[in-house]
Amino acid sequence: MEQTKEISALLQLIDDPDEEVFGAVSEKIVEYGKPIIPNLEDLWENTPNETIQSRIELIIHKLQFTDLAEDFRQWNVAGHFDLMVGSLLVAKFQYPDLSTAPVLHEIEKLRRNVWLELNNYLTPLEQIRIITGIIYGYYGLKGTEVSYTNINDFLLNKVLETKRGNQLSNGILYLIICDLLDIPVKAISIPKQFVLAFQKPGYSTEEADFASKIEFYIEPASGQVFSHKDIESYFKRISVPALPSYFKPLSNKKIIQYLLEELANCFDNDKEHYKKEELLKLANMLD
Structure with a gap:
């Protein structure tokens, strides 16, 4: 200027x-x-x-x-609430000069590698095994424990660059790939976890029994598949009743809101507390 x-x-x-x-x-x-x-x-x-x-x-x-x-x-x-666009906006909080082209290129590369292995005759479990095999095996994505000292583990651009992320960021990447391939995988709000669920055909958000419309679950830090019995055991272990609301799919807007809130925890110190307040302000904008 x-x-x-x-x-x-x-x-x-x-x-x-x-x-x-x-x-x-x-x-x-x-x-x-x-x-x-x-x-x-x-x-x-x-x-x-x-x-x-x-x-x-x-x-x-x-x-x-x-x-x-x-x-x-x-x-x-x-109103489109594109998950990839929302995730890149979150990343721009930490990297304001972020170039999105390399991120889009990596995601397209992943999408194409998965697409080449898919066909119309695969079962849901076979589809997920292919996606998981490409993302965690061929591509080499690693999962880490959620740590608020590792800011980059929350950010899509850095997850693709370093090939490591936590349950939330890996889950978002998994959801983006599934969405691009029209595979019915959604995030659900299991307590203290960010879990993905493969939805059965004819799924409707109007139905009360959300769990009955889920084929199986995916732990996104590693891509491991688990069953309804595994989920029941988890709820017993944490002594929490398995309410139907826990199995309702999270909207993309809610996922980005949750990502902002989790990222805000990385700045819970006196020096950078203003950044925490800014991230929570962005999250509140999505209410």
């Missing part, structure tokens, strides 16, 4: 020791939108003072967050 007298004056005030003055200045700078980021980056490069650099970084983050919040608003009101 062309550096006008007003912009120059605002940038000079970033180092004002008065926090109220800095707050007012940063709000005014944010009003210029993303085009002012190169001006801020140039100032950062020519500023040896680390405190001033931190302030500049904070303003840049505010600008990027404002832009991301608008993208989430548009994703929400559009």
Whole structure:
């Protein structure tokens, strides 16, 4: 952006020791939108003072967050709730300059490898074994325990780059591939787990007995398949009644909301607590 007298004056005030003055200045700078980021980056490069650099970084983050919040608003009101698009928006919180092309290329490569192995004569279990074999065997995706110190394990771009993710991020990747291939796999909200379920034909969200419309379940960290008996044993082990609502498929919007809430837990510290609040704000936007 062309550096006008007003912009120059605002940038000079970033180092004002008065926090109220800095707050007012940063709000005014944010009003210029993303085009002012190169001006801020140039100032950062020519500023040896680390405190001033931190302030500049904070303003840049505010600008990027404002832009991301608008993208989430548009994703929400559009009503399509594309899971891949939503996941990439979440990733842009941590990687605002993320190029989506490599991600789309990797997902298309996975989709095509699975598609080449599928045919109309396979049973549901055979279909899932092929998907699991490609994703976890041929492709080499690994599952990790959910850890809020490993931010990248939640982000689709990094899961594809490092070939490791937790139950939630691996599950989202699995769902994206199944959706692209019209395979009826959905996420369900089993307590303390992110579990996938293969839906039987004729499934309807209007029915009360959701569990009866599930063929089998998939643990997405590893791709392991398990049965209704395994689920019953799990509920007994955690001493929780198996309510019908636990077997109702989660919408893509709910999945992205859950991903935002889980990612927010990665910033549960004094230094980055503002990021936790921002992620929860994005999650609340989807209500």
